[in-house]
Amino acid sequence: MHIILEKLKERERELRKRKEREEQEVERVRQKARRKDAVVSYQALLTERIKDPKASWTESKPxxxxxxxxxxxxxxxxPADMEKLFREHVKVLNERCAREFRSLLAEVITPEAxxxxxxxxxxxxxxWSTAKKLLRPDPRYEKMPRRERESLWQRYAEDMDRRQRAASEQKEEKTNIDDPSRRPAGSSKSSPSVRRSHGRK
Structure with a gap:
């Protein structure tokens, strides 16, 4: 009888532990879902309220x-989660502004211009002052943080200058190939007489 009671108690303990584990797992899943909902809601709030890529966490938090x-x-x-989400949101805004600013540069600073x-x-x-005069009227200019405008322009200008030089060199090379008179000295093919003299050796 004593053995049976012990087994019953042990069985009850096992069932109780299993139930506790199941309840903990259910709560863990619920907590995860609540957190996910909280993140989505907070991100929606950021999208609604924070549209300036220059926004700071200190000023925006209140x-x-x-x-x-x-x-x-x-x-x-x-609080650390909210700040992290805020900074990620601002980073996305900055990246979007940079893309739009690069599009503006491409539209305004064409090879012809x-x-x-x-x-x-x-x-x-x-x-930069010359380029700025043409870029400033466009809203995309103002959206771009001031400290980054010139550096983006400079990279764009250097890239265009590099591409133009490469295209010019290719054109020059093609012209030299098409026009033998423009080839550098020593680049002409051997004359037939030279080839014949080599053949007699």
Whole structure:
């Protein structure tokens, strides 16, 4: 009888432990779902409220916390989580602005426009102030953070200059091939008489 009671108690303990594990697993799944919902809601809030790539976390945090839906005060998200999501959002905004600014550069600084120089020799490729005058009226110019505008222009100008030089060299090379008179000295083929003299040796 004593043995039977012990087995029953052991069985009860096992069932209780199994139930606890199952409850913990259910709670873990629920918590994961709640956190996911909190992240999605907070990201939606960021999309609604934060549209400036120059926005700072310190200035934006109080504004976000005023959200009537409480998406910035959700207990499922730690303050560090919210700041990380904010910075990721701003990074995406910056990348989008950079893409749009590069599109603007391509639209304004075409090879034809870049070939035009002012009296003092300034072009859209060698003078930021000259390029800026044409870029500034477009909204994409203002959206781009000021500290990054010139560096993006400079990279674009260097890339265009490099491509133009490469195209010019290829054109020159093709011209030399098509026109034997323009080949450098020593590059002409051996004359028939030279080939014949070699053959008699």
């Amino acid at each position: 504004k976000l916390e005023k959200d009537p839906l409480g998406r910035a005060t959700n207990p499922e998200l730690e 870049a070939a035009q120089a002012s009296e003092d020799g300034k072009t859209l490729l060698n003078s």
